[in-house]
Structures are given as structure tokens and as C-alpha cells.
Amino acid sequence: MSRDTLSDEKVSAEVDVLIVGAGPTGLYAAYYAGFRGLSAALVDSLPEPGGQVTAMYPEKRIFDVAGFPEIKGRDLISGLVEQADRYEPTYLLGRYATDLTVDSRGLLVGLGDGSAVRAGAMLITAGIGEFTPRPLPAGDGWLERGVVHFIPEIAAHEGRDVVVVGGGDSAFDWVLALHPVANSVTLVHRRARFRAQDGLIREVERLDVPLLTGAEVTEIRGDEHRVREIELELSGGDTKVLRAQTVVAALGFTAELGPITEWELDLDKRSIKVDTTMRTNRERIYAAGDVASYPGKVKLIATGFGEAATAVNNIAVELDPSVRLFPGHSTNTG
Ligand SMILES: Cc1cc2nc3c(=O)[nH]c(=O)nc-3n(C[C@H](O)[C@H](O)[C@H](O)COP(=O)(O)OP(=O)(O)OC[C@H]3O[C@@H](n4cnc5c(N)ncnc54)[C@H](O)[C@@H]3O)c2cc1C
Structure with a gap:
């Protein structure tokens, strides 16, 4: 104004x-x-x-x-x-x-x-x-339908398949917080190395959480209500589809x-x-x-x-x- x-x-x-x-x-x-x-x-x-x-x-x-x-x-x-x-x-x-x-x-x-x-x-x-919040490029239009930057209530994601995108401390913090309640948690990072503190990375490595590096989210698919799956492009050029009802864009601010x-x-x-x-x-x-x-x-x-x-x-x-x-x-x- x-x-x-x-x-x-x-x-x-x-x-x-x-x-x-x-x-x-x-x-x-x-x-x-x-x-x-x-x-x-x-x-x-x-x-x-x-x-x-x-x-x-x-x-x-x-x-x-x-x-x-x-x-x-x-x-x-x-x-x-x-x-x-x-x-x-x-x-x-x-x-x-x-x-x-x-x-x-x-x-x-x-x-x-x-x-x-x-x-x-x-x-x-x-x-x-x-x-x-730094936006997730492929997430355009999916905010409020499963793509989030914040999780005010962890319990709201109980039983869901969650994909956390990012490689810093907050991405790892979200994985640790969501793991006990979610059906599955997967961490996706587009670079080969994480920026998060070593201690956090070690804590997540002890869990049954797939850590996909060199992977970029290229497409989010779902219906008018919610995200259903995301497509990743892997470093070798292959694609991979993950089931997800929540996508946490932890790309910083x-x-x-x-x-x-x-x-x-x-x-x-x-x-x-x-x-x-x-x-x-x-x-x-x-x-x-x-x-x-x-x-x-x-x-x-x-x-x-x-x-x-x-x-x-x-x-x-x-x-x-x-x-x-x-x-x-x-x-x-x-
Ligand atoms: C990883 C990390 C760990 C930390 N650990 C500790 C710790 O252990 N102990 C400790 O004491 N401190 C810690 N800090 C620092 C602490 O978080 C800050 O000192 C504290 O948050 C400052 O609070 P604040 O309310 O002054 O500002 P902020 O927390 O920065 O809040 C300011 C708010 O103002 C809003 N805002 C700004 N401009 C506008 C505008 N024009 N219109 C509308 N909204 C606006 C912003 O969106 C933001 O929400 C840590 C910081 C980080 C990043």
C-alpha cells in the first residue's frame, strides 16, 4: 500500500x-x-x-x-x-x-x-x-493441500506418509519429530551432502528413514483436496515416485x-x-x-x-x- x-x-x-x-x-x-x-x-x-x-x-x-x-x-x-x-x-x-x-x-x-x-x-x-519461507518450486499451488512450511501440530500428521524436502537442521528436526507418529517418513535432498549438524544426521540415520540425496522434486500429484504422490528426478536421470500425503518444504527462510x-x-x-x-x-x-x-x-x-x-x-x-x-x-x- x-x-x-x-x-x-x-x-x-x-x-x-x-x-x-x-x-x-x-x-x-x-x-x-x-x-x-x-x-x-x-x-x-x-x-x-x-x-x-x-x-x-x-x-x-x-x-x-x-x-x-x-x-x-x-x-x-x-x-x-x-x-x-x-x-x-x-x-x-x-x-x-x-x-x-x-x-x-x-x-x-x-x-x-x-x-x-x-x-x-x-x-x-x-x-x-x-x-x-523459500518455496518448493514444484509445490506451487499445493500449499494448504499437503505442502507445508510449518507443522504447528505434529499429531495432525499421524498415520501419514510424509516427505521432508531439505538438507539443513530443520529438515532433520522435522524427520525426528514426525517419525514417531507418521506411517512413513522420507527425507529428500537435492545435493549429495547435508548441511545439518553431524549429531542430528547420526540420530536420523539410526531410524528407519530413507535418506534420498541428489534427488529433486519435479512434480506433485494429487486431487483438489490433497497431495497423493510426488515425483523425484534422481541424479542419474531416473525418476522415482513416492506416496505422500504431507510434503514438508524445509528449504529455509x-x-x-x-x-x-x-x-x-x-x-x-x-x-x-x-x-x-x-x-x-x-x-x-x-x-x-x-x-x-x-x-x-x-x-x-x-x-x-x-x-x-x-x-x-x-x-x-x-x-x-x-x-x-x-x-x-x-x-x-x-
Ligand atoms: C537455530 C537457532 C537456535 C537458537 N538458539 C537459541 C538459544 O538456545 N537461546 C536463545 O536465547 N536464543 C537462541 N536463538 C536466538 C533466538 O531465537 C532469538 O534471539 C529470538 O528468536 C529473537 O526473538 P525476537 O522476538 O526478537 O525476534 P524473532 O524471533 O526474529 O521474531 C521476529 C518476527 O517478526 C516478524 N517480522 C519482521 N518484520 C516484519 C514486518 N515488517 N511485518 C510483519 N512481521 C515482521 C518476523 O516474521 C518474525 O516472526 C537461536 C536462533 C536460531 C536461529
Whole structure:
């Protein structure tokens, strides 16, 4: 949407705080906004919340989140969503924040689908940028009919024949996660060597999972409801057909800060400079998590949580100078 077409007629949500990026930092910020009595909307280019965790390592165990000696990526994100749900934030998933207009009523942010959000303030928790899954060339038209980039629920693939396409860590993670529930799992990689860590490869090699290298998916066949089989071209020129009701395209993601770089924010390479309150150089616009930059910054989930709390408390004061910066203790709220 271009700036001159951004208007209140396009507004689909009106909130105190628009959070751009539903990764761990944005999700925690949504909880915190609610805790401060602020309404919040989360916009994310991905169809699922969780940012890098959901996109790249939902099945991996994380050991450095405070309070959890170890927790699977997917479980951490479920917990964050559940925590935020208490205050019912609005989710605008599968949409990009593209345009920004500042006027006397606050901020008007245009989304890639032509709608807009009106907000008193914005918290940018855009991580390393908007993620776009790398498409499976032969998968055109099969998304929603069996070709997937994410698996929000492993159990949904119970009893299915699954083909995972890719050679990196996430492809191997998906194989390990799906193997216990699927009827069969096959990994297909177009190169001769895998990029995944040796430990992961060894773990998969111990399972009864065919690993087809030098094999490219050339065609997906099925009906109007679902994929039924895929055709591969093998390195020698032969073809092979595999039965499949699910095809996981684990080919990685591209990440771009994109339109945010045009919002007249002070940038430090691919990050946004903030002060100790997490405010950017522009009024009512804050940043937290991987995308926020200041001297000594360490990009970790734990850091993002603290920054989200700092940002939201300072937003609360900027929106209403009569409220206190310190939120009080959650233990006193019941
Ligand atoms: C393989 C791997 C392992 C890791 N292991 C650990 C670990 O053990 N411990 C740890 O602390 N950290 C770990 N990290 C780092 C950790 O995942 C990040 O620090 C964390 O995800 C940052 O969270 P975030 O919410 O700030 O950003 P992100 O998780 O990057 O989320 C940002 C979200 O913003 C969205 N977005 C961006 N721009 C737009 C836009 N214009 N419109 C709409 N949506 C937009 C993106 O799609 C994305 O979903 C790991 C990272 C990787 C890749």
C-alpha cells in the first residue's frame, strides 16, 4: 500500500500498542501490554506466532530461558501465547507491516494486505526481519493441500506418509519429530551432502528413514483436496515416485527488514538504535529483541523478554504521563 492511500477507512484494528513481530519478544510484550492495561495487536508475516523459534527450531531444546532448565522451542512459544491470551491480543498473522503515517491521533500502520492498524504507539520486535519461507518450486499451488512450511501440530500428521524436502537442521528436526507418529517418513535432498549438524544426521540415520540425496522434486500429484504422490528426478536421470500425503518444504527462510528501513528510524546495519527506555529516535516508536541495538547488546531470548517489559512500561507512560513507570508486581494482581 502506498503512503497516499493509507487512510482510516482501511483500519481493521485500533489498539494502544501495535507490536510488529510475533516472535518470543513480541509475544511477551503482548502479555505485558495487557498487564499494563493496554490493548495490543500483533502483526507477523508468518502464519504462526513464534518468530525464529517456530521457523527454525521448534523441536530443539533451549537451555537458557530463565525458569526452564530445558524447554522445547514449540513449548516455549505455546507458553508465551497462553500467557498473552489472558489479555486477548489481536493477531494479524500472515501480514506485513509496510507503511507508517504519524498524525495527531497517533500512528497509522499499513499492512501488506491493504488493511491498516491505528495505534497509540508501536513496538517493533521484528527480529532479523520478516521471514519468507523459500518455496518448493514444484509445490506451487499445493500449499494448504499437503505442502507445508510449518507443522504447528505434529499429531495432525499421524498415520501419514510424509516427505521432508531439505538438507539443513530443520529438515532433520522435522524427520525426528514426525517419525514417531507418521506411517512413513522420507527425507529428500537435492545435493549429495547435508548441511545439518553431524549429531542430528547420526540420530536420523539410526531410524528407519530413507535418506534420498541428489534427488529433486519435479512434480506433485494429487486431487483438489490433497497431495497423493510426488515425483523425484534422481541424479542419474531416473525418476522415482513416492506416496505422500504431507510434503514438508524445509528449504529455509529469507529474512529482510524491508519497509521498516524506510520509517526514518536511526539504524545500525540491520538493527534499530534505541535508548535505555527502548525508544527509537521517533516518538511513540520503540524497539526490543533482536532488532533493537545499543552498545553491549546481546541477542538472546532472555534479553528480549527484559527489553519487552522495559519498552511496554515506558510506552504506558508516553501514552499517559499520569501513570507510573513501575508496573507494580504481578503477584499483587491475582
Ligand atoms: C537455530 C537457532 C537456535 C537458537 N538458539 C537459541 C538459544 O538456545 N537461546 C536463545 O536465547 N536464543 C537462541 N536463538 C536466538 C533466538 O531465537 C532469538 O534471539 C529470538 O528468536 C529473537 O526473538 P525476537 O522476538 O526478537 O525476534 P524473532 O524471533 O526474529 O521474531 C521476529 C518476527 O517478526 C516478524 N517480522 C519482521 N518484520 C516484519 C514486518 N515488517 N511485518 C510483519 N512481521 C515482521 C518476523 O516474521 C518474525 O516472526 C537461536 C536462533 C536460531 C536461529
